[in-house]
Amino acid sequence: MLLLDLTTGIAVSLLEHPREVRRITWRSPETLDLVLAIPCDEDEQRFGTTSLACSISRDDWxxxxxxxxxxxxxxxPVPDQPPTDTAVAVAAVSHLCQQRGQVWVARRGVWAVEGLADGRILTTLEGVGLECWSGTTGQLLWQVPVDGTGYQIRVLPGGRTALVLTQVSHRYRDGRWTQDPSVVLEVDLDDGAVRKSHRSSRPAVLVSRTDGSWALRDTDYDRRSRTAGEVAFGPPADGATTIPLGPYDLFNHFFDIRYAPELLFLEGQRNEPWRDKWVVAVDAPTGRVRRLFPLEWDAPRGRRLFGGSGAYLDDTAGPALVHSGAVHAGAGPLPGNAFVVRRRFPTGEPQWVFTADREAAALDAGDTFVYVVFTSGELIVLRAEDGVVHARQELRIAGRPVVPLSLARVGAGRLAIGTLDGQVLVVPVSASAHAPTTEELSGPAP
Known part of the structure; x- marks a missing residue:
């Protein structure tokens, strides 16, 4: 809750601890009436509602x-309003679309996109393991429905098969939340047929390298788990070796690197996985772990860094990793604490650093440019050689901002961007320094 001084223009955050403010009214110059959300879930049982009213009087506003x-x-306590009947809302939207000759399909969160050599675009999202779009007409060519959500796509060498990691959401069973194991599907890219299915022992993230080798890292962050952080290899080394890489850190162990020549992970201290985090390579199928370089490139600062998405590239400046991340701050996101950094590979020396106020949602890179979308809704194109900003644009459709979740190069000078509300945007990027323009795929992902 902010109090804005209309004379000075200074805004002050008044609440000692963050709370959702649902209603605010000045009763008098001294008294403010508020309706706040409950502080935590346990308070709903105590008060029988999720909204609480209070009045605050002060003479020093x-x-x-x-x-x-x-x-x-x-x-x-303030009685909650009756919950919205989503079925009624869906029926109303569907009816309006039918009146206009359109078919409405609910879509959410495009978590990954990939481009194929023939111009087709792959996406994965809630309820969809993999779907394939024409990159020219925007026509949906085929779709693989799943129970759960598709989160990651890896196209295997040769471009005929893709791996897709899917995950069912948390379920409440026997008085506690549980999560089903992840499933990796091998999908034929000609017709969308599922050729094989690999079931992990636990929830996991998929890591791969350019020769097609891949592995799953157990993402169970329960410290009591005996498998948390373990790495298991996919075929052909399937089940031969399991690597105890240390506990998985809930918020900052993700290190999703495109085009990597190695299976790359983040590893922290055994008892405190968020500390002293290193980039490590795991050899398949031997399971040998090699430390490459610390995630923090300036050791005297001793900062706690979060991992992120990135890409391997080898250009005129030599082999490098370009990856995103953020600096942990107990006060929450702070200006300048998000970053994109280019580092020599495999030694890790920084070549350039670009800082931002919001974290990167996804990143891809080519020989000339690095493409990054941020949770702020902004697309920034950086020169791969020196990190200088080539172009930047706030992503909007029909004047409305969108929240990007994923990004991939899908041909010369074109990007595909997946959004939180289920859209797939095709963005042409010119080699000259001007703002990109935004197109949309047609069909169910308008």
């Missing part, structure tokens, strides 16, 4: 200070 409104607020 003109001298507002950060966090001046401290608990307790003397809150009283």
């Amino acid at each position: 003109d001298r507002a200070a950060v966090g001046m409104l401290r608990m307790p607020y003397g809150e009283t």
Whole structure:
């Protein structure tokens, strides 16, 4: 909750601890009436509602200070409104579309996109393991439905088969939340037929290298788990070796590197996986772990860094990893704490660093440019050689901002961007420094 001084233009965050403010009214110059969300889920049982009302009177609003409104607020329960019947909303939207000769299909979160050599575009999302689009007409060519959500795509050498990692959401069973194992599908890219299915022992993330070797890392972050962080290889070394790489850190162990010549992971301390994090390579099928370089490239700062997405490239400046990440801050996202860095491979020395205020959602790179979409909704194109900004654009469709989740190069000067609301945007990027323009795939992903 911010108090804005209309004379000075200064805004002050008043609440000592973050809370959702659902309603706010000045009753008088001294008294503010608020309706706040409950602090935590347990309070719903205590109060029988998710909304609490309170009134705060002060005579020093003109001298507002950060966090001046401290608990307790003397809150009283406010009855919740009846929940919206989603079936009614769906029926209403479907009816409106039918009146206009259109078919409405609910779509959510395009978590991964990939381009094929013939111009087709692959996507994966909630309820869809893999779908294939024409990159020229925007026609949906085929689709593989799944129970759960598709999160990662890896096209195997030769371009005839893709691996797709799918995951069913958390389920509430026997008084606790549980999560099913991840499933990796081998999909024929000619017709969308599922050739094989590989079931992990636990929830996992997929890591691959350019020769087609791949592995799954157990993402169970329960410290009591005996398999948390283990790495298991896919075929042909399937089941031959399991590597205890240390516990998986819930928020900052993800290290999704395109075109990697090695199976690359992040490894921290055994008991505190968020500390002293290194980029390591795991050899398949022997399972030998090789430390390459610390994630933090400036050791004296001793910062706690989060991993992110990235790409391997080998250009005139030599072999390198370009990867995104963020600096941990207990106060939440801070300006300049997100970054994209180019590092020599395999030694890790930084060649350039680009900083941002919001974290990168996805990254891809070619010989000339690095393409990054941020959670702010911005696309930034950096020169691969020196990190200089070549172009930047806020992503909007019909004037409305979109939230990007995934990105991939899909041909010369073209990007595909998957969004939170199920859209797939095709963005031409010119070699000259000007803002990209945005197109859309037709069909169910308008």
